[in-house]
Amino acid sequence: MNLSDEAVAALARAVRIDAQEIARRKEFLKFDETDVSLLTGLHARLQNVSRRFVEDFYAHMLKFEETRRFIPDAPSLERLKRTQMSYFDSLTAGDYGSEYILHRLRVGVVHQHIGLEPKWYLGAYSKYLAGLLPELWQQLGKEPEAFVATCQSLIKIVMLDMGLALDTYMQTDRDTILGLKRYAEDIIASLPAGLIVVNDTLKVRSVNRSFREMFGLKNGEDVSGRELEDILPLLNLHQQAQVVLTSGIALRGIDAALGEKWLRLTITGIRLAEEEEEEDLLVIVEDITKLKAQAVHIEQLAFYDSLTGLPNRSLLRDRVQRVLAHSARHKNHGAILFIDLDNFKALNDTKGHNIGDLLLIEVAKRLQDCVRNSDTVARMGGDEFVVVLEELNEDTQQAVAQAQDIGETVLASLNRPFNLQGFEHYSSASIGISLFRDNEIGMDDVFKHADTAMYQAKTSGRNTLRFFDPDMQASLEARAVLEIDLRHALSLQQFKLFFQIQMNAANQPIGAEALLRWLHPKRGLVSPLDFISLAEDTGLILPIGQWVLETACTQIKAWEANPLACELQLAVNVSARQFHQPDFVEQVRAALEKTGADPARLKLELTESVVLNNINDAVIKMSDLKEVGVRFSMDDFGTGYSSLSYLTQLPLDQLKIDLSFVYNIGIKPTDAVIVQTIISMGNSLGMEVIAEGVETEAQRDFLERNGCHAYQGYLFSKPVSIGEFEGLIRRMPI
Numbered sequence: 262m263n264l265s266d267e268a269v270a271a272l273a274r275a276v277r278i279d280a281q282e283i284a285r286r287k288e289f290l291k292f293d294e295t296d297v298s299l300l301t302g303l304h305a306r307l308q309n310v311s312r313r314f315v316e317d318f319y320a321h322m323l324k325f326e327e328t329r330r331f332i333p334d335a336p337s338l339e340r341l342k343r344t345q346m347s348y349f350d351s352l353t354a355g356d357y358g359s360e361y362i363l364h365r366l367r368v369g370v371v372h373q374h375i376g377l378e379p380k381w382y383l384g385a386y387s388k389y390l391a392g393l394l395p396e397l398w399q400q401l402g403k404e405p406e407a408f409v410a411t412c413q414s415l416i417k418i419v420m421l422d423m424g425l426a427l428d429t430y431m432q433t434d435r436d437t438i439l440g441l442k443r444y445a446e447d448i449i450a451s452l453p454a455g456l457i458v459v460n461d462t463l464k465v466r467s468v469n470r471s472f473r474e475m476f477g478l479k480n481g482e483d484v485s486g487r488e489l490e491d492i493l494p495l496l497n498l499h500q501q502a503q504v505v506l507t508s509g510i511a512l513r514g515i516d517a518a519l520g521e522k523w524l525r526l527t528i529t530g531i532r533l534a535e536e537e538e539e540e541d542l543l544v545i546v547e548d549i550t551k552l553k554a555q556a557v558h559i560e561q562l563a564f565y566d567s568l569t570g571l572p573n574r575s576l577l578r579d580r581v582q583r584v585l586a587h588s589a590r591h592k593n594h595g596a597i598l599f600i601d602l603d604n605f606k607a608l609n610d611t612k613g614h615n616i617g618d619l620l621l622i623e624v625a626k627r628l629q630d631c632v633r634n635s636d637t638v639a640r641m642g643g644d645e646f647v648v649v650l651e652e653l654n655e656d657t658q659q660a661v662a663q664a665q666d667i668g669e670t671v672l673a674s675l676n677r678p679f680n681l682q683g684f685e686h687y688s689s690a691s692i693g694i695s696l697f698r699d700n701e702i703g704m705d706d707v708f709k710h711a712d713t714a715m716y717q718a719k720t721s722g723r724n725t726l727r728f729f730d731p732d733m734q735a736s737l738e739a740r741a742v743l744e745i746d747l748r749h750a751l752s753l754q755q756f757k758l759f760f761q762i763q764m765n766a767a768n769q770p771i772g773a774e775a776l777l778r779w780l781h782p783k784r785g786l787v788s789p790l791d792f793i794s795l796a797e798d799t800g801l802i803l804p805i806g807q808w809v810l811e812t813a814c815t816q817i818k819a820w821e822a823n824p825l826a827c828e829l830q831l832a833v834n835v836s837a838r839q840f841h842q843p844d845f846v847e848q849v850r851a852a853l854e855k856t857g858a859d860p861a862r863l864k865l866e867l868t869e870s871v872v873l874n875n876i877n878d879a880v881i882k883m884s885d886l887k888e889v890g891v892r893f894s895m896d897d898f899g900t901g902y903s904s905l906s907y908l909t910q911l912p913l914d915q916l917k918i919d920l921s922f923v924y925n926i927g928i929k930p931t932d933a934v935i936v937q938t939i940i941s942m943g944n945s946l947g948m949e950v951i952a953e954g955v956e957t958e959a960q961r962d963f964l965e966r967n968g969c970h971a972y973q974g975y976l977f978s979k980p981v982s983i984g985e986f987e988g989l990i991r992r993m994p995i
Contacts, residue, residue, distance in 0.1 A: 269367050276428045283362055286421060296414035301355035303411055306400050307393075314392055315346050321388055328381055349389065352418055365422055369429030379430055386419055455546035458531070463489045463502055466541065475548055493546065495519060495526075502528055502542055509540075516549070523553040566640040568618055569625035577639035577647055581704050584637075584651040589700045591652075594660035598648040598668055599693040599711035600628070602675075603723040605644035608686065619681045620688065627674045632667060647711075653696075660696060661728065668692050668726040676724070689724035691715055696728070740795060746781065747792055747801055751808060755780050758812050759980035762989060763832070763951065766970040770990050772830035772864070774953075774973060775813045776980045777805070797836060806839040807848060814858035816983065821859070825990045832864040832894060837871045841878070846885045853889070860890035866917065868896050876907055883912045894951070898939060908946060916943040918969070920954020926963050933963070940968045 273279065287293070307314075319342060322328045332338050348368070351361065394412065401408035455472030459465050465487045473480060476492070484492055490499055495517045505512055511529035518524075525547040530540040561567075564576035572580060584595045602624065609617040621644065628638045628646055637649040650667060653660040672690060679686045693715025697707050710729040718727040750756055757780055760773040779787040796802040813833045820826035839845065853860050865886070872879035872895075883893055894915035895908075918939050925932035936952070943950035952964050955974030964972065978989055 266363070269363050269370070272366055272370065272429065272432060273363065276432045278362065278366070278425070278428065280359065286424060287357075290417045290420060292414070292417040292421065295410075296417055297355050297357065299407075299411045299414040300353045300418060303397070303415070304350070304353035304355065307350075307353060307396065310396055311346055311349060314396070315342050315349065317392055318345065318385075318388060322385070325381075327378075328385075331375060331377060352422070353415070357418070357421075362425065365425045366429050369426040370433060372426070372430075379427065383423060383426075386423055390415070390419060453547070455548075457489065457493065457544040457546065459489050459502070459542045459544065461506060461540065461542075463499065463542070465489060465492060468492070472546060475546065489544070493519075493544070495524070498526075501526075502544070505530060505542060506540070521550070522548060523550045525549045569622055569640050571625050571629075571646075572637060572639040574639070574641055577637065577641070577649070578704065580637045580639070580649055581707065584649055585697065585700060585704060585707075587651060588698050592699055593655050594653040594657065594696055594698045596650040596653060596660070596664040596697070597695045597707050597711040598650065598664070598671070598726075599695075599708075599715040600646040600648065600671065600690050601692075601715050601719070602644035603689045603691055603719075605688075608688075612681075612684065612686075616681050616684065616686075620679055620686065623679050623681070624675065624688070627677075628671060631670045631674050655698075657696070657698075660698075664694050664696065664728075665726070668694055672724065672726065691718035691723050692726035693718055694726060694728045743792065744795055744799060746784075747779075747795060747799070750779055750781070751801075751804055755782070756805065756808060757982065758809065758816070759982060760831075760986040761973055761980040762978045762986065763830075763971060763973045764977050765972075766965050768993075770825075770829060770993060771971060772832060773986065774832040774834075774866070774980075775809065775816070776834075777809055778980070797838060800838070802836045802838050803842070806836055807852075809833060810849065811852045811856065814852045814856040814863065817858040817862045818856045820862075823987070826987065828862075829990075830862050830864050830892065832866050834866045834896065835871070837868075837874065840867065840871050840882070841874070846882050849886055849891065850889065853891075860886075861892070863890075864892040864894050864915070866894045866896040869898070872911060873907060876910060880910055880912065887912050908942065913948055915949040915951055915971075918950065918952040918964075920952075920974070923952050923954040923960055923964075923974070924956075926960050936964070936969075937967050940964075944968050 319332070319338065323332065332341060351364070393415070397411060397415075398408060401411060452469065452471055455475045456469040457465060457472060458467050465484050468478070468484055470480075472478070473482075478484065478492075489502060498517075501512055501515065504510075505528045509530055511527065513527045513529075515526040515528070516523065517526065527545040529543050529545075531543045532540050561570075564573060564579075565571065566573045581597070588595045602620075605617065605620070608620060621640070624646065625638065625640065628648060632638060632648055632650070635651055637647075639647045639649070641647055648667070648671070650664060653663045671692065675688055675690050679688060693711045693713065695707050695710035695714060702710070714727045714729040717730060718725050721727060757778045759776045759778045761776060762770050763772040763774065765771045777789060777793075779789075779792055781787050793802070796805055810833060813831050817831050820829060842848065849863075849865075852858075853863070867879075872883075887893070892914040893912065894917050895911075895913050896917050897919040898916045916939060918936055922932045922936050922939075926936060927933070940950050949971060950969045951971035951973060952960075952969050953973045955961050955964070955972045955976045957976060960974075961972055961976060978986075981989065
């Protein structure tokens with residue numbers, strides 16, 4: 262260890278060792294110039310024995326583990342011997358000024374630093390004196406007075422050295438302790454948690470810097486002696502501290518609110534000194550306000566809808582489970598209201614999602630105003646909301662009435678206009694209600710039943726509510742199974758085209774309508790009434806419609822080789838979704854090119870609702886296809902608007918009278934008038950007119966008399982397979 266002169270001088274100042282202090286010590290020891298003279302004389306006498314003396318000294322030191330550990334190897338031993346010879350030599354050299362004193366302090370610091378305890382350090386002085394006195398007696402034994410005087414001088418200088426060594430040890434230990442104390446205080450002060458030390462009467466001993474900063478206490482403000490509750494006014498804190506004092510068991514994780522702060526406390530016993538019998542208390546105070554806010558935010562994200570602030574699907578399931586359990590214990594009813602906004606997509610599409618979001622926020626507020634505090638309003642997602650009603654009456658009829666009252670209140674509230682950034686919007690909802698009690702059904706079934714009832718409300722015209730109907734559920738489940746089968750029908754080649762012949766007034770075939778049939782391996786022949794609407798709802802109508810178009814074109818091409826069928830026109834129905842595809846014209850052209858079919862033999866049947874949705878778009882698409890020769894027929898004419906204004910705009914070739922009017926010919930005079938009007942309209946506009954659903958000769962005769970010369974219906978043939986159709990036209994007279 263290398264100590265600078267400045268460091269040693271600083272140590273001397275710390276222990277107040279200066280020239281005056283050394284003089285006082287020498288005076289106390291009665292160490293004067295006589296002693297210096299005697300020691301100087303001894304110095305000359307010891308020169309011949311100093312080496313042997315040091316050898317004996319270290320031989321003794323090596324016998325003890327406590328001192329041997331400071332001599333790790335032979336080179337170290339030789340270095341220490343040289344140092345020790347120099348040190349012993351200086352004891353009798355006669356120069357005891359400031360340099361001597363500082364050197365002695367330096368040696369003391371080194372010994373303390375390497376861990377040589379004072380008892381071994383003082384023992385070394387004893388060994389030195391015990392080894393030196395015989396040598397001194399041998400040289401001065403004949404002069405007893407000189408021997409005694411020299412011994413006294415030697416003891417005096419050794420005592421002076423020992424005093425300096427002890428000063429060094431104590432000061433260095435004191436510095437170490439003070440350093441550790443300051444280090445500990447710095448650590449405690451820098452801890453983010455506030456610390457309060459209180460005694461066994463709950464009087465404050467001290468607080469750390471973090472506590473002061475946490476509660477705005479000034480650094481100079483003395484809080485010692487104050488009551489714990491004065492500086493930390495928390496409910497039950499006094500009792501909790503007493504519990505720790507009495508039991509000796511720490512209390513941890515105590516969360517408490519203090520104004521706008523959230524605190525977490527730990528109260529534990531501490532003993533500041535081993536000799537103290539009574540324990541003090543340490544109160545650790547953590548500010549967890551941000552942590553609490555983060556926890557609330559995380560919970561909000563996990564369990565609440567970010568747009569409306571309502572419980573989301575996850576929290577809703579937890580609430581429903583709780584209500585189900587409550588119902589099972591108390592035997593009362595609960596209910597789920599499944600609420601779906603009507604025509605919400607139209608608002609989003611026309612006004613944008615920002616306006617749609619505003620509506621959802623306002624709907625959430627109104628729903629909360631409609632229910633009791635004990636009920637739950639949640640958002641499932643999109644425009645779907647759920648209300649959970651609990652503690653309804655035990656009697657089923659009364660529970661139904663309660664749920665219905667709340668449902669009707671919701672409908673009335675949602676029917677009131679909404680002001681969405683200055684835009685007045687009228688909304689409505691379809692509500693499905695499912696009642697439950699006593700775990701009769703599980704949570705998933707409760708939701709499924711409410712959803713089924715909501716679907717029933719939709720199909721009943723919207724803006725209404727319906728309670729769950731088991732028959733409706735069975736119908737939906739059957740529809741779901743049918744949808745699965747329908748998705749595989751195309752790839753499994755289960756679809757077939759059937760053909761219903763179309764005749765002219767001369768009883769000659771002029772064409773046919775291609776009608777889709779589904780030949781299911783287990784269900785048999787599935788009616789189009791059972792699957793066409795499902796295909797439209799699921800979007801499967803697009804690939805199915807494309808298959809029908811391509812198959813029909815393939816058949817037109819095949820008929821070119823059949824003299825009896827080569828001039829027949831084949832009518833193909835086109836769905837709304839298919840027609841409104843942006844590339845519909847390209848799809849038709851591609852089918853014609855792929856199959857090589859004559860476009861003039863293809864007739865596309867459209868309903869009024871298909872073209873009137875966007876008449877300009879319809880005109881463009883129809884005109885593009887008319888250019889390549891494709892013909893168009895207005896299917897089910899008379900059931901919609903039947904307006905002359907749009908008839909004059911559309912490039913139609915044919916009007917098809919709906920079978921419902923044909924059926925009532927001779928039965929309902931007004932329908933006969935409608936048929937006559939349609940025929941007249943078509944003829945006036947230069948369009949062909951064909952009637953479907955012709956089943957009797959009387960119907961055919963009426964149609965012919967009034968100017969309709971094309972017919973389709975069971976009078977001529979039901980829809981049949983391609984083989985049967987071709988057999989039918991072969992049997993007809995030429």
